[in-house]
Amino acid sequence: MAISLNVAIPEALFPKDHLKVIHRILRLSAKGTKVYYITGNHDDMLRRYSDFSTGNIHLRDKLLLQLKGKKYWIFHGDIFDVFIKYSPLIAKFGSKGYDWLILINRWINAVRLAFGMSRLSLAKKIKYGVKEAVKFISDFEDTAIRLAAEQEYDFVICGHIHRPQIRKVEVNGHTVTYLNSGDWVENLTALEYNWGKWTLYHYDESEFQLVNAKNSG
Numbered sequence: 001m002a003i004s005l006n007v008a009i010p011e012a013l014f015p016k017d018h019l020k021v022i023h024r025i026l027r028l029s030a031k032g033t034k035v036y037y038i039t040g041n042h043d044d045m046l047r048r049y050s051d052f053s054t055g056n057i058h059l060r061d062k063l064l065l066q067l068k069g070k071k072y073w074i075f076h077g078d079i080f081d082v083f084i085k086y087s088p089l090i091a092k093f094g095s096k097g098y099d100w101l102i103l104i105n106r107w108i109n110a111v112r113l114a115f116g117m118s119r120l121s122l123a124k125k126i127k128y129g130v131k132e133a134v135k136f137i138s139d140f141e142d143t144a145i146r147l148a149a150e151q152e153y154d155f156v157i158c159g160h161i162h163r164p165q166i167r168k169v170e171v172n173g174h175t176v177t178y179l180n181s182g183d184w185v186e187n188l189t190a191l192e193y194n195w196g197k198w199t200l201y202h203y204d205e206s207e208f209q210l211v212n213a214k215n216s217g
């Protein structure tokens with residue numbers, strides 16, 4: 001059994017390839033794999049159809065799972081964002097600004113790659129460089145862990161803050177494993193569950209570079 005979790009399709013960085021990801025997922029569902037799409041703060045339209053299912057594809061705001069006797073709580077995480085909860089207008093402005101930042105970042109990376117340099121995430125640097133953003137990320141994780149412990153969940157899995165993470169925390173004698181998939185835009189990360197174990201997958205561009213057999217020596 002294998003599960004891969006992520007919260008974003010890489011349209012901003014790889015516009016020609018994101019449909020390949022969707023097609024791959026659809027092929028898996030056609031062969032019997034259950035696919036759950038967890039809605040987030042960019043999915044206002046889809047949230048009108050929460051709990052919709054067609055074949056092996058399911059649309060959910062949250063997902064509760066039981067794996068090997070452990071209880072899982074899976075959701076996007078924007079419910080913890082006070083700006084999104086109480087001021088949708090501010091949230092939309094922030095979302096547009098983020099989209100523009102990713103677009104600019106895409107062109108910067110195109111130049112960097114042309115000169116043989118590695119990719120750079122402007123959004124990631126800004127988030128981890130601003131004190132308020134760092135505090136928000138910490139508060140987000142602590143809130144998710146505390147609520148999971150109160151409801152006796154063993155695992156809580158989310159995204160939203162784009163910070164890949166796996167860590168165990170004991171709250172009042174109950175151990176909660178917090179997992180965040182990060183994203184496929186800033187960090188190029190995903191969560192994978194295979195053979196009963198969770199791991200963070202980090203994309204390494206060098207692993208997928210084509211080698212010309214004639215020039216390989």
